[in-house]
Amino acid sequence: MTMGLPILKCGNCEELKLGVHATALGLAALCGLYNAAAWLSRREQHLAVNAVLYAALIAFEQRHVAHHIAEMRRPRTGPADEASGSASVPTTDDAIAA
Numbered sequence: 001m002t003m004g005l006p007i008l009k010c011g012n013c014e015e016l017k018l019g020v021h022a023t024a025l026g027l028a029a030l031c032g033l034y035n036a037a038a039w040l041s042r043r044e045q046h047l048a049v050n051a052v053l054y055a056a057l058i059a060f061e062q063r064h065v066a067h068h069i070a071e072m073r074r075p076r077t078g079p080a081d082e083a084s085g086s087a088s089v090p091t092t093d094d095a096i097a098a
Contacts, residue, residue, distance in 0.1 A: 011071060018068035025061035028054050 007013045032054030039047035 011076065014068050014072045018065060018072065021061050021064040021068060025058060025065055028057040028061055032058060
């Protein structure tokens, strides 16, 4: 069974996707800092493992955040973009012309 959810398509709901990944990035950074600081004071092995895993998650989420920012900055003017359902954002020039 396949579902055609519009949110899964590149270019749709990028602000929402960016928010989700930015939140995950912030939470991973906070948890990673806590585990690194705890490891420095207690030297327990599981804290070091957690800090390394959070560092990998931070790198993973940073790439997702960068991708969604780049996707939001990409100009959408072609007919393929209009067919995908992404609406054009009015600019101040459009408001002045109206």
